[in-house]
Every structure is written in C-alpha cells, then in structure tokens.
Amino acid sequence: MQEAFLHYIWQFKKFDTASLQTTRGEAIILRNTGYPNTHGGPDFFNAQLEIDGITWVGNVEIHIKSSDWYVHSHEMDSAYDNVILHVVYEHDTEVFIKNNAVVPTLVLKDIIHTNLLRNYEKLLVSSHKWINCESDFANIDEFLMNNWLERLYIERLERKAIVIDDLLKATKNDWEAVLFTLLAKNFGLKINGEAFLMMAKSFKFSILRKLQSQPLQLEALLFGQAGVLDKDHEDAYYVSLVKEYQFLKQKFNLPATNVIPLQFFRLRPPNFPTIRLSQLAMLYHQHPNVFTKVMTAETLEDIYRLFSIGASEYWVTHYTFSKTSKASSKMLTKNFIDLLLINTLLPLKFSYLKFQGKQPTESVLNFAQSLNSEKNNIITSYNKLKPISKSALISQALLQLKTEYCEKNNCMHCAIGHSLMKTEEQ
Incomplete structure (x- = not known):
C-alpha cells in the first residue's frame, strides 16, 4: 500500500461517502477534499467538511497507519496544528496535537471501492514485471496516451531547463556561453x-x-x-x-x-x-x-x-x-546532429523562448515530432509492448515515463495508471 494510492482515493472520493464517521463515532459530511499539496506540510489544503454538525475548513493529512504521524514527527511541526482530519488506511493509535486535542481520524480500509482495490493490487502488487502496466499498455486509449506522452516530453524539457537556468546564473545570462x-x-x-x-x-x-x-x-x-x-x-x-x-x-x-x-x-x-x-x-x-x-x-x-x-x-x-x-x-553525421537537437538545441530553445516570455511548446514540439525516435534498450522494451515510438518526442517522453514514473512505482501520478485504476461506483 502506498500513500500515493490513498491520496488518489481521497482526492477523487473513491470510497463510500454516505455514512462517514471518525474513529470516535462522530458523523462526517465531506464537502470538499481540498487541494493537493506537493510541497512540505499537510497533504491537502483547504478541505471543507462537517464533523458532528460543526463546519471545519482546514488541512488534511494522509497516512497508511495513524502511527505514521509520529514516525514523521508531525507532532513537533506547527504546520500540522491546523489539520482538521487525519485520513488513514489503518487506525492503530490516537493522534494528539499540542493542545492535547485528538485529531479526528477517518479510516478508509473498509470503505474503499472493492474494484479499485482489485485494480490497485493488479497494477502495483504483482511482481516480476518490467513495468507495472505491461499487460495493459498496448490497450491504453490512443487519445489519452498521446496527450500523456506530449505532457511527459514537456516535463522532460522543464527538467532540463533547470540545468540551463543554473548555467545562465553562472554565466550572467550569456546564452552563447x-x-x-x-x-x-x-x-x-x-x-x-x-x-x-x-x-x-x-x-x-x-x-x-x-x-x-x-x-x-x-x-x-x-x-x-x-x-x-x-x-x-x-x-x-x-x-x-x-x-x-x-x-x-x-x-x-x-x-x-x-x-x-x-x-x-x-x-x-x-x-x-x-x-x-x-x-x-x-x-x-x-x-x-x-x-x-x-x-x-x-x-x-x-x-x-x-x-x-x-x-x-x-x-x-x-x-x-x-x-x-x-x-x-x-x-x-545526421544521427549525431539529431542527438544534439534532442539533448541540447531543443531544450535550449524551449528555455530561451520562455525567457523571452513566449510560448515555446508548439515550435519545439514540431521539431521533436520531425526527428526520428532514439534507439536504446528502454525504447525497444516499450516498443515490444506496443510499437509506439515513432519520433524523438515519443522516445524522450518514454524515457521520462520509465525513469520518473515506472521505476519509482509512481503510477498514481501517471495518466496511464489513473486510467487503469478507474472503477465503477459500488
């Protein structure tokens, strides 16, 4: 079980919301799950809910077990003082904040949609796979796949832009250097x-x-x-x-x-x-x-x-x-120049257009779509699942997919993983 899975369940309300209760029997009415926080602090900001008829607006923290609150030393961090609900898979201890008040806790274990748990186990629990979704990869919706791969390519450019930004600072914005x-x-x-x-x-x-x-x-x-x-x-x-x-x-x-x-x-x-x-x-x-x-x-x-x-x-x-x-x-050679385009020239063009306040996406995407796909073990392995890599845009996107999502079991933040987790309401 991953916390990312519980984040997904909470954010998209993939559980029975009809008769929610805290571990102390207090009725919960969920108005808004809040906004995911990708930085330090509680997992969701500005959630809205009622507990025993009292309206609360604040933050939500999510853990596998209640005791993880102490494992992560949240009791020492004032950023968690305004948590209005602790969402866990299993409840094994009460959690107290600095005024000795018990943090209301919601247990998801018995209210998660059963089909969702089955899909999760199929995707992430099975072992001995090159990637978790290899048995389903060939059947992913084309529109979803193409949009996700385009987003992954841009994500890869943005990662490379960080290196370029560091070089710019070191050279006092000398783009030639x-x-x-x-x-x-x-x-x-x-x-x-x-x-x-x-x-x-x-x-x-x-x-x-x-x-x-x-x-x-x-x-x-x-x-x-x-x-x-x-x-x-x-x-x-x-x-x-x-x-x-x-x-x-x-x-x-x-x-x-x-x-x-x-x-x-x-x-x-x-x-x-x-x-x-x-x-x-x-x-x-x-x-x-x-x-x-x-x-x-x-x-x-x-x-x-x-x-x-x-x-x-x-x-x-x-x-x-x-x-x-x-x-x-x-x-x-042309192949060598293509490598320069993929690894240097297009990322630099992307960063430079952004630096000028222009929209770089269309120009860079057009170049990347015109370049032949790279050839390496990762691309070959994806193509065995589905002959997909037709351009450098796709091969770069697949490299991003493998290193930042597949290898890290980051399926809950992957559009392919999301599509495989979808389930009918009970």
Whole structure:
C-alpha cells in the first residue's frame, strides 16, 4: 500500500461517502477534499467538511497507519496544528496535537471501492514485471496516451531547463556561453561528456570568442584545457598545438587543467575525443554566432546545414596524433546532429523562448515530432509492448515515463495508471 494510492482515493472520493464517521463515532459530511499539496506540510489544503454538525475548513493529512504521524514527527511541526482530519488506511493509535486535542481520524480500509482495490493490487502488487502496466499498455486509449506522452516530453524539457537556468546564473545570462557548455558535454557523448563539460567550464567563453578567427588557436585552447597536450609527441601538428597553447595559457592566464582523463576505449574512431574536439572548434570557427543561428532556425534542414561541420585538415588523415589513417572528411553525421537537437538545441530553445516570455511548446514540439525516435534498450522494451515510438518526442517522453514514473512505482501520478485504476461506483 502506498500513500500515493490513498491520496488518489481521497482526492477523487473513491470510497463510500454516505455514512462517514471518525474513529470516535462522530458523523462526517465531506464537502470538499481540498487541494493537493506537493510541497512540505499537510497533504491537502483547504478541505471543507462537517464533523458532528460543526463546519471545519482546514488541512488534511494522509497516512497508511495513524502511527505514521509520529514516525514523521508531525507532532513537533506547527504546520500540522491546523489539520482538521487525519485520513488513514489503518487506525492503530490516537493522534494528539499540542493542545492535547485528538485529531479526528477517518479510516478508509473498509470503505474503499472493492474494484479499485482489485485494480490497485493488479497494477502495483504483482511482481516480476518490467513495468507495472505491461499487460495493459498496448490497450491504453490512443487519445489519452498521446496527450500523456506530449505532457511527459514537456516535463522532460522543464527538467532540463533547470540545468540551463543554473548555467545562465553562472554565466550572467550569456546564452552563447551556455550553448557552448551544453554542446561540449554532448560532443563528448556518454563516455567523455563529463570531461568535455569540465573543459568547457575551465575558461571564460569570452576567450573562445576572441579566438574564433584562428582555427589553430581554437583547437589548441580546447585540446589544452581537455588535457590532451600533456604527452610527448614528435608529430609536427601536435608540437604546433602545444606551442599555441602555451602562448594562450600565458596570455589569458588559463587555469591548470583538472579534467577527467579522456577515454578512447570502446569508442568507434569517429567518436574519438580528438575528432570531437576538433569538430567543436571548427563549428565555432565557421559560425561565430552559433546561438543566434540555432534560435532563428525554422526547419531541421536549417540545423543540418549549420552543423555540416568536419574536423580540421590534420584530422582528415588522423584519428589520433602521430598515426596516419585513410583519408576521410570526419563530418558530423545526421544521427549525431539529431542527438544534439534532442539533448541540447531543443531544450535550449524551449528555455530561451520562455525567457523571452513566449510560448515555446508548439515550435519545439514540431521539431521533436520531425526527428526520428532514439534507439536504446528502454525504447525497444516499450516498443515490444506496443510499437509506439515513432519520433524523438515519443522516445524522450518514454524515457521520462520509465525513469520518473515506472521505476519509482509512481503510477498514481501517471495518466496511464489513473486510467487503469478507474472503477465503477459500488
């Protein structure tokens, strides 16, 4: 039994309300269950009810057992002094507030709709499932599913916006600097993402701005701050980068590098950090105003053209320093640009439009619906239940669903869970 289930029962009155009584036999007439409180304090605010003919307006606290009041130390918190009703599944002790008055208690155990209990047990009590609703997932109403997935995608964007807001504060609202930081992390992919992020944060973006017309110095800055230029190589290009980096380090008083060592193991050569750092440098060399161009892009093709970037000339015949390889342009692929769109560009566009006081939803949704679905174990598993993920909007929504609802057994706050809990009145 979860408290969230009892919250659902209380909020939607999924119990017999005809002859309610407190544990002391006082008649209860329920006028209004109140408003759910998602922050600290009692679970429902401003409930309205009558107890033995006296009208009360105040807050409601919900627990599995009455004794949970003391387990949670509510008796020490003045925020609970105005609780007018304690709603529990089982009553195992009286609860007193500071004036030694007994808090009226309503027990739900024997008055919850029986079909609802059966649905709850089917959904949440059964074990050995990938997700609780896997046997019913394919049969969920399409309209409900589509609306819920759209909401989940927006919810995921809002979660990512928190990270963006933190970066904005750190850069004093420099959106170009925020974009560079986020792009750096995503250019590093999962394996080198944190190292690239540390590199991007290790110097002021104003330094990169000053070097954008100098591709060699741009590469030297990124490679040097990423800790790539601390080896002994006789390669002429490597030596020139070291020389440029030493000059930049002195000129801009660059801090000592303290980043996570870059990893090459288990990476395909096109994803080697050397290639990704060079591509990132070339992006900023060829497009001085990347942020403005991203924000004004109206179609996916605009983005693909903007990020049609290769590594610098040296890397055409190299993946690492010294060792030559077969010539290839090392261009960013469409799949890689799609990942940048999903993880960086669309969340940033969402945050920027909100920052400007505009409604970001339609613009961002249109982009996300035009992108192909991501491919990973979670998306594959959902598609086995129902072939549902047709776009990046859906795949991102499904990731949000799995991590924030399914894995946390948060079915009572999920539209799918709500639909499966619905029952006919007794």
